Amino acid sequence: MEAKFWNRHTETMPRAKLDALHLHRLQALCHYVYERSPFFRKKFDAARLKPGDIRTLEDFKRKVPITDKSEFIDQQLANPPYGPTLAMPEELIVHHCETSGTTGKPLAIPYTMYDTVRYGESWIYGMWALGIRPTDTFYFAFGWGNFAGFWSTYWAARRIGCRVISGGGLDTKGHINAIMRMKPTVLISTPTFALRMAAVASEMGVDVSKSSIKFTYHAGEPGPTALPAMREQIERAWGARAGELLGIAEVDAFAPGCPVGDGVHVNEMNNFTWSMDPNTGKEVAEGEIGENIITSYSNSAQPLLNYRSHDLVRRRMSCSCGRTWAKLEGAVLGRTDFMVTVRGTNVYQTAVENLIGEIPEVSNSYELVLTREEDNDAMTVKFEPVRTVNPDRWDDLARLMSDKIHKALHVRLKCEPVPPDTLPRYELKTKRIIDQRPKEFRRALDR
Amino acid sequence: MEAKFWNRHTETMPRAKLDALHLHRLQALCHYVYERSPFFRKKFDAARLKPGDIRTLEDFKRKVPITDKSEFIDQQLANPPYGPTLAMPEELIVHHCETSGTTGKPLAIPYTMYDTVRYGESWIYGMWALGIRPTDTFYFAFGWGNFAGFWSTYWAARRIGCRVISGGGLDTKGHINAIMRMKPTVLISTPTFALRMAAVASEMGVDVSKSSIKFTYHAGEPGPTALPAMREQIERAWGARAGELLGIAEVDAFAPGCPVGDGVHVNEMNNFTWSMDPNTGKEVAEGEIGENIITSYSNSAQPLLNYRSHDLVRRRMSCSCGRTWAKLEGAVLGRTDFMVTVRGTNVYQTAVENLIGEIPEVSNSYELVLTREEDNDAMTVKFEPVRTVNPDRWDDLARLMSDKIHKALHVRLKCEPVPPDTLPRYELKTKRIIDQRPKEFRRALDR
Numbered sequence: 001m002e003a004k005f006w007n008r009h010t011e012t013m014p015r016a017k018l019d020a021l022h023l024h025r026l027q028a029l030c031h032y033v034y035e036r037s038p039f040f041r042k043k044f045d046a047a048r049l050k051p052g053d054i055r056t057l058e059d060f061k062r063k064v065p066i067t068d069k070s071e072f073i074d075q076q077l078a079n080p081p082y083g084p085t086l087a088m089p090e091e092l093i094v095h096h097c098e099t100s101g102t103t104g105k106p107l108a109i110p111y112t113m114y115d116t117v118r119y120g121e122s123w124i125y126g127m128w129a130l131g132i133r134p135t136d137t138f139y140f141a142f143g144w145g146n147f148a149g150f151w152s153t154y155w156a157a158r159r160i161g162c163r164v165i166s167g168g169g170l171d172t173k174g175h176i177n178a179i180m181r182m183k184p185t186v187l188i189s190t191p192t193f194a195l196r197m198a199a200v201a202s203e204m205g206v207d208v209s210k211s212s213i214k215f216t217y218h219a220g221e222p223g224p225t226a227l228p229a230m231r232e233q234i235e236r237a238w239g240a241r242a243g244e245l246l247g248i249a250e251v252d253a254f255a256p257g258c259p260v261g262d263g264v265h266v267n268e269m270n271n272f273t274w275s276m277d278p279n280t281g282k283e284v285a286e287g288e289i290g291e292n293i294i295t296s297y298s299n300s301a302q303p304l305l306n307y308r309s310h311d312l313v314r315r316r317m318s319c320s321c322g323r324t325w326a327k328l329e330g331a332v333l334g335r336t337d338f339m340v341t342v343r344g345t346n347v348y349q350t351a352v353e354n355l356i357g358e359i360p361e362v363s364n365s366y367e368l369v370l371t372r373e374e375d376n377d378a379m380t381v382k383f384e385p386v387r388t389v390n391p392d393r394w395d396d397l398a399r400l401m402s403d404k405i406h407k408a409l410h411v412r413l414k415c416e417p418v419p420p421d422t423l424p425r426y427e428l429k430t431k432r433i434i435d436q437r438p439k440e441f442r443r444a445l446d447r
Numbered sequence: 448m449e450a451k452f453w454n455r456h457t458e459t460m461p462r463a464k465l466d467a468l469h470l471h472r473l474q475a476l477c478h479y480v481y482e483r484s485p486f487f488r489k490k491f492d493a494a495r496l497k498p499g500d501i502r503t504l505e506d507f508k509r510k511v512p513i514t515d516k517s518e519f520i521d522q523q524l525a526n527p528p529y530g531p532t533l534a535m536p537e538e539l540i541v542h543h544c545e546t547s548g549t550t551g552k553p554l555a556i557p558y559t560m561y562d563t564v565r566y567g568e569s570w571i572y573g574m575w576a577l578g579i580r581p582t583d584t585f586y587f588a589f590g591w592g593n594f595a596g597f598w599s600t601y602w603a604a605r606r607i608g609c610r611v612i613s614g615g616g617l618d619t620k621g622h623i624n625a626i627m628r629m630k631p632t633v634l635i636s637t638p639t640f641a642l643r644m645a646a647v648a649s650e651m652g653v654d655v656s657k658s659s660i661k662f663t664y665h666a667g668e669p670g671p672t673a674l675p676a677m678r679e680q681i682e683r684a685w686g687a688r689a690g691e692l693l694g695i696a697e698v699d700a701f702a703p704g705c706p707v708g709d710g711v712h713v714n715e716m717n718n719f720t721w722s723m724d725p726n727t728g729k730e731v732a733e734g735e736i737g738e739n740i741i742t743s744y745s746n747s748a749q750p751l752l753n754y755r756s757h758d759l760v761r762r763r764m765s766c767s768c769g770r771t772w773a774k775l776e777g778a779v780l781g782r783t784d785f786m787v788t789v790r791g792t793n794v795y796q797t798a799v800e801n802l803i804g805e806i807p808e809v810s811n812s813y814e815l816v817l818t819r820e821e822d823n824d825a826m827t828v829k830f831e832p833v834r835t836v837n838p839d840r841w842d843d844l845a846r847l848m849s850d851k852i853h854k855a856l857h858v859r860l861k862c863e864p865v866p867p868d869t870l871p872r873y874e875l876k877t878k879r880i881i882d883q884r885p886k887e888f889r890r891a892l893d894r
Contacts, residue, residue, distance in 0.1 A: 091582040096612045135538040144591035145615035165543045168592035169616045
């Protein structure tokens with residue numbers, strides 16, 4: 001039988017042993033950042049905390065101050081490029097990435113050679129679990145910008161030994177032609193771009209479900225693991241198994257997809273995580289939804305301790321796949337910073353997106369428009385019926401969608417059809433909340 | 448004193464020792480391809496040649512059949528992707544590139560992990576000689592297509608330990624802004640794109656000669672080593688030292704620039720080369736112009752023996768920089784396949800290009816239009832005066848250019864001005880010969 005695990009020893013390590021390893025590493029990390037990162041030394045000092053004070057995992061979670069991306073950006077802006085967040089001599093940085101800056105100023109992300117190698121390997125656990133092997137050929141339908149997701153996937157391909165074909169700056173038709181000609185077996189892209197490619201191929205008279213692609217693997221936005229409807233669409237369109245990795249550019253490719261297909265596993269060799277109630281700061285129990293707080297061992301250049309991911313997750317400590325690594329069921333269930341309370345109900349973008357994806361007569365493009373009505377936030381869902389639907393039926397679709405959302409989320413949202421292909425397409429990030437509230441009402445849960 | 452050499456031992460190895468090493472490696476290579484490459488076994492058999500017959504370097508040059516790119520492409524088209532040119536199991540290929548196909552069908556180029564590592568290191572000799580060090584930061588103004596030039600430069604950056612910033616699919620202004628913000632010290636681009644960026648920066652009010660860039664390094668088309676006028680333009684525009692690498696995608700980054708600045712050195716650790724008279728097939732003497740014939744040790748996947756480069760070079764066996772590796776003075780002096788005989792005179796595209804580059808009032812864009820007049824090939828040079836030149840003076844420029852070409856090349860060509868910015872811009876390859884001859888007169892020296 002073929003091995004299910006990239007590294008059985010680490011992926012099935014008993015919890016007690018994993019925890020002992022985490023404690024050992026976290027203690028070492030606290031010493032490391034206290035010595036080398038002026039940013040963390042200041043935070044530790046302000047909290048009257050010494051590295052030696054961390055004697056248990058509980059100590060770490062409770063005593064080490066929570067860090068937010070905005071703190072890093074502020075430090076970097078004052079002292080570019082990295083400021084006091086850098087724990088290594090700048091000469092040892094071998095790759096420089098940035099976040100896309102969709103939520104404000106871009107965050108600069110330095111990697112040492114060690115970081116790039118570990119970051120690359122982090123991808124592989126999920127790829128291996130899906131069935132990808134060194135004999136496979138990756139096709140990168142990517143523009144190779146300055147984003148960590150693109151480059152770390154390449155580092156993964158190098159580590160696993162797969163063949164690489166770069167699509168580079170080709171347009172969508174160019175990608176389709178390249179795939180049909182060069183016959184790769186794995187498609188690497190954002191999930192929405194995989195669907196876009198399939199749609200364009202169909203217009204070209206090419207059936208990609210009969211192509212050489214056996215696997216698709218995704219990151220960059222919620223994909224097949226977070227959104228079952230999207231998995232079904234991608235797998236049907238490409239005649240392939242679809243996988244997903246949950247990563248954060250400044251952290252790690254930290255949670256590769258589970259082969260059972262209903263979530264991702266925290267890579268506990270490279271990361272220590274726990275779930276926090278974003279309102280109280282306290283840890284939430286297994287099975288409860290909380291914000292994923294991450295400490296990574298794979299960023300020696302710019303360490304992150306108790307880092308707010310803003311991802312809402314439901315953590316389980318066991319999984320039918322046999323991995324002992326914490327499972328995040330459904331991957332990311334919502335975002336603390338993309339959450340809005342509508343008439344007393346918390347509405348997460350991802351939850352709405354998933355419900356839209358279940359309706360085959362509408363496209364994957366949508367916008368959530370926020371307004372303020374009678375002292376309450378209100379949300380309108382703009383959606384696109386597909387071309388084959390008669391405009392007479394658009395209002396029926398709106399009613400169907402509104403009912404669906406009401407049933408699932410217990411809140412009634414206005415759903416408004418717009419003509420096909422009029423909403424913007426996003427290649428990289430799905431940020432589809434249009435905030436039209438008066439300025440004083442614009443806030444996220446945590447800001 | 449700082450080391451001038453990336454690897455003093457190999458770069459200054461005495462000729463006798465280098466030759467002994469070449470013979471040893473060539474003998475091993477002949478055995479390797481005979482055992483593993485059906486393509487070469489067939490060629491050897493047809494020539495009644497056994498690997499054991501190669502007892503001297505002369506044997507190798509004279510007995511091993513010359514190979515041309517077209518043979519490879521034919522084999523690959525009949526049996527995609529690599530056909531019988533592949534000497535390794537396909538599973539061991541870790542990167543797949545293609546030539547741009549400007550001269551016909553693209554050539555598929557497979558690399559093993561070993562090939563990519565060696566290919567990457569080949570770049571470094573010239574970078575190091577120019578002054579680039581591991582503390583430098585590379586900015587890649589590249590689209591990361593499926594071309595070897597882009598990827599092997601990245602492998603070089605990994606090997607040398609420099610920091611990498613990817614410009615990816617940004618537009619020209621985006622690249623300028625990224626450079627000014629992230630402060631890289633080395634610009635990696637085609638030479639014409641370096642000039643284009645400087646021109647756009649100037650329009651934006653940005654003086655890149657005062658930017659963080661200390662070095663520019665180029666490949667993909669004739670650059671600062673082949674064209675002194677271009678070196679001067681790039682170095683002045685960027686306030687930097689400009690270097691160049693002469694590479695061939697399917698061979699190796701085989702000839703890094705010499706620090707003396709007047710040519711490139713064959714990387715004799717990875718390649719064995721000699722100069723052939725393209726008409727007779729005989730070796731030409733040191734100092735004579737001949738076609739560069741290359742055998743590379745860095746492509747274990749798809750070996751090339753006595754491979755026609757179509758580059759015309761003048762070889763010297765010593766250099767004032769102290770390297771013993773063969774020097775190609777002026778890099779590529781012409782192309783056997785881009786050479787035209789006009790009224791009894793051989794005219795090389797590169798020679799004309801260099802003369803155009805010496806006239807500051809004209810842009811780097813030009814086209815050479817070939818026609819047939821009175822039983823002779825005729826060539827018209829279409830050129831662009833820069834915007835600041837009054838159209839009244841265009842005809843004077845045409846006369847100046849025609850005189851310059853006549854004086855240097857002993858042939859009078861018609862020079863024809865066209866309005867600024869009307870000729871096509873090429874990001875990657877300069878193929879600017881427009882052949883309007885009747886079909887029966889279209890030929891190159893070697894085809």
